[in-house]
Amino acid sequence: MLSSGIKHELTWIIGVLSVFLAFVWLTGWWYFTLASFVVFYVGRHLWSMAKFESWIQGGSIEAHPPSSGLWSELSYQVSKKQRALEKHADLNFYKSEQFKAASMLLPSAVVSIDQRNYIEWLNEPAMNMLGILRQDVGRRIEAVIRHPDFLDYLKSHDYESSQTISLDQSRVFEIKIIEYFENHKLLIATDITELYQLAQIRRDFVANASHELRTPLTVLHGYLELMRDMPHEGHWDTPLEHMHNQTLRMRAIIDDLLTLSSIEADSITAELEEVDVPSMMQHLHIEAAQLAKPEHHLVFEVDACLALKGFTEPLKSVFMNLISNAIRYSPDGGEIKVRWYQDEQGAHFSVSDQGLGVAPEHIPRLTERFYRVNKDRSRTTGGTGLGLAIVKHVLEKHDSHLQVSSVLGKGSTFYCRFAPARVILLNDFE
Numbered sequence: 168m169l170s171s172g173i174k175h176e177l178t179w180i181i182g183v184l185s186v187f188l189a190f191v192w193l194t195g196w197w198y199f200t201l202a203s204f205v206v207f208y209v210g211r212h213l214w215s216m217a218k219f220e221s222w223i224q225g226g227s228i229e230a231h232p233p234s235s236g237l238w239s240e241l242s243y244q245v246s247k248k249q250r251a252l253e254k255h256a257d258l259n260f261y262k263s264e265q266f267k268a269a270s271m272l273l274p275s276a277v278v279s280i281d282q283r284n285y286i287e288w289l290n291e292p293a294m295n296m297l298g299i300l301r302q303d304v305g306r307r308i309e310a311v312i313r314h315p316d317f318l319d320y321l322k323s324h325d326y327e328s329s330q331t332i333s334l335d336q337s338r339v340f341e342i343k344i345i346e347y348f349e350n351h352k353l354l355i356a357t358d359i360t361e362l363y364q365l366a367q368i369r370r371d372f373v374a375n376a377s378h379e380l381r382t383p384l385t386v387l388h389g390y391l392e393l394m395r396d397m398p399h400e401g402h403w404d405t406p407l408e409h410m411h412n413q414t415l416r417m418r419a420i421i422d423d424l425l426t427l428s429s430i431e432a433d434s435i436t437a438e439l440e441e442v443d444v445p446s447m448m449q450h451l452h453i454e455a456a457q458l459a460k461p462e463h464h465l466v467f468e469v470d471a472c473l474a475l476k477g478f479t480e481p482l483k484s485v486f487m488n489l490i491s492n493a494i495r496y497s498p499d500g501g502e503i504k505v506r507w508y509q510d511e512q513g514a515h516f517s518v519s520d521q522g523l524g525v526a527p528e529h530i531p532r533l534t535e536r537f538y539r540v541n542k543d544r545s546r547t548t549g550g551t552g553l554g555l556a557i558v559k560h561v562l563e564k565h566d567s568h569l570q571v572s573s574v575l576g577k578g579s580t581f582y583c584r585f586a587p588a589r590v591i592l593l594n595d596f597e
């Protein structure tokens with residue numbers, strides 16, 4: 168079987184020879200034509216050879232070889248071989264003694280696993296931290312680390328992010344998988360117990376402080392209401408009203424802080440529920456209508472069969488936060504469209520408004536706690552600055568995230584998607 172380069176070359180020779188023979192037939196100049204052909208043929212190869220030489224000396228082997236015909240095929244084969252060698256060099260590096268010696272010094276656990284998830288090699292910290300034994304080399308990693316979150320992460324083949332797992336009650340690890348050569352994987356585990364505990368202390372502090380503030384605030388609020396209703400001098404009207412409103416605001420902030428703490432704390436272990444989103448939407452429509460002004464036009468497009476595996480109350484607060492934001496940040500009214508629908512990508516929730524919109528530089532920071540685009544406006548609209556932080560955390564618990572598209576002065580769409588595995592079709596159960 169002739170290679171494509173040789174075939175190309177033969178076709179070329181036959182083509183050029185036919186032209187020269189035609190020339191001989193017409194002119195009868197045999198010697199001149201033959202000499203021209205040989206000079207032309209050899210010259211062409213010398214030129215291609217020079218190009219090939221400069222290409223190969225150039226350092227980087229480009230994807231597209233520079234010439235055509237036999238030389239093009241040759242260049243292509245060389246660059247293909249080079250790429251294969253690079254891949255093997257990758258694999259050999261991870262298998263090399265040098266890499267293993269360096270990995271031994273790392274504070275993180277490193278385990279190398281093959282295409283079928285069999286353990287090939289591990290370093291000392293992997294034994295101490297993850298409890299893997301030397302004898303486990305050659306066993307499947309799933310049989311050694313059986314934590315359900317790790318198994319889901321491994322199966323997902325989505326290794327962009329890392330996975331946090333607590334292997335025993337006391338230690339917390341961040342596990343990251345890196346694919347390096349034809350589905351060989353490096354598993355790297357870092358002990359983040361201290362960081363986790365610090366975050367826990369912060370969470371507990373915020374939760375406890377909020378809880379402790381609640382009672383004195385309720386007392387203050389009660390007295391202020393009493394004072395407002397009791398006979399008093401007229402010039403106290405405004406300060407009393409002001410103080411009363413501020414206690415309401417503080418209560419809203421404390422409630423949101425407590426909600427955030429509870430989302431962060433318990434829902435990981437809570438049982439998933441069947442969330443009847445269509446009937447939730449009916450209630451939200453009524454609540455939204457009470458918040459909206461006559462200039463607002465509320466439109467709800469809801470798939471009546473589409474329910475979700477998730478956590479009912481947190482999801483309700485996500486949807487209500489987004490709807491109430493759309494109303495509050497559309498001071499001049501306009502259409503507010505709420506959509507709940509499904510397709511092959513899962514279930515989708517979106518809220519679009521024609522309100523103030525958000526400038527692009529603010530969008531990535533909207534879900535930070537107490538981040539406000541315009542502090543004054545947020546205060547006057549009764550915002551706590553925590554609504555979208557709550558939304559972000561609840562969505563994370565549902566393996567989803569918030570997406571925002573917005574044009575300043577024109578309006579915004581806040582959107583999230585839930586994976587098909589979470590979708591429940593209500594008709595299926597009837």
Ligand code: ADP
Pocket residue numbers: 488492493494496520522523524525533534538539540541545549550551552553554555556579
């Ligand atoms: P807030 O209680 O201040 O509304 P959020 O966390 O709910 O806090 O929102 C954070 C910020 O995002 C708001 O201060 C506001 O500037 C902006 N924002 C949220 N939703 C919208 C929207 N639909 N249109 C314009 N801006 C919005």
